[in-house]
Amino acid sequence: MASGYLVRQGDRCDTVSVLLDGYCYGQKDDGEGNCQIVSLAISGDVIGLEHLYLLTTDHNVRALTTVDVAMIPLSAVQQLSASRPAIAHALGIHQAINHAIAREWIVNIGARDGLRRVAHFLCEFAVRCDAWRSDTAAGYELPMSQEQIGQATGLTAVHVNRMLKTLHAAGLIERSWRNVVFSNWEGLRDVACFSSDYLHPGRQVPAPGYRTV
Amino acid sequence: MASGYLVRQGDRCDTVSVLLDGYCYGQKDDGEGNCQIVSLAISGDVIGLEHLYLLTTDHNVRALTTVDVAMIPLSAVQQLSASRPAIAHALGIHQAINHAIAREWIVNIGARDGLRRVAHFLCEFAVRCDAWRSDTAAGYELPMSQEQIGQATGLTAVHVNRMLKTLHAAGLIERSWRNVVFSNWEGLRDVACFSSDYLHPGRQVPAPGYRTV
DNA sequence: TTGTTAGACTTACATAGGTTAAGCAGACTT
């Protein structure tokens, strides 16, 4: 529905949002005009869980596409969490996974070279969207400009373009406009050293039995 | 007390630790032998809060110095959180701040050049340790080798050395061995574009009134 | 039709930072 900023750095925030449809990204200024993308949110993600704990936001949240968002007053989330511990626990899991993704981004930007960085970024996006399961020929749409991919990976748009071309030349991906097809998923995953462990798929800690009886 | 690993990547973890004394760091492998430092813990920090939510760990936690750690069984933390909502809330705040620090590290590594990266790292460490308040002449001890600073900032040890020398030449810091003195705190902060906002000092969201009566 | 814009794509060139190698100092062993 909305487009543009959902949250602004420095804001006092009193809502938690659920992204019903579309894509958003978190962004921080480095203090000299450069912007770094620090997170990505896809349909179903909860945005701004930290508002439950921190009075002001330290980063912007912006829409990448047209989005559909449910904004829930903080007090409602607090009441819900208090009365339904299982929901509080689920929010905690969500937050912990987002934190794990941030750690992996630090590794990606800090330790990998350009090619592996872009490859890893593509892998993560695909797995998070479940796109890699679907018909490979169909591919998926990456709703970001090369400039934005650069801001997420700590590279310039020019270099992102080079790396995408290299991945294509290596027969790992096919592309047209923003559509990406994995011609060789295994190969791409190997280049990126991608493992989905940090996304913590599968089981998490079950909600402890709060004996309120 | 202990030295070496506190937690290993892939472990099933059933304790939460409180770092009573010393320094620890979080570390992840990039899949090709390079190690990236993804977090730092100082005295008073709680380590492994994500174990409340995730069954396995996605990163190592290692001691940087001799450390004194209290390891608390997960079940005890769960019980404490259930019976004392204010404590659960405090843990949430702690976790949210750690997440905010991770975001800032992404910005630091992804958007800043070597000099500003190292400067920012020094600023963050100093502020987190409160060292910048104390007698500037005394300085503080940074318990990391230049190799480790490099792993935290995404640079090589050689380049960290160059940057430290440059910061010294600019009259911003003095050093001898691992002792760092801020000869010009304002100057260093400006170079780094450091603002402590992301550490969320001061007030956070007060614990909501859980009416259990 | 013409203009305007945003983004993909390319080339030529510049440089920050990586690599390798070596010297040196302090701490620890034997």
Place this chain on the structure above:
DNA sequence: AAGTCTGCTTAACCTATGTAAGTCTAACAA
């Protein structure tokens, strides 16, 4: 005291990535 280690330091060289500038296309507006 000789040997070994780790970490700091410096220098020479190299390359991955950034910078600047331009072309091309698609979409859109007047």
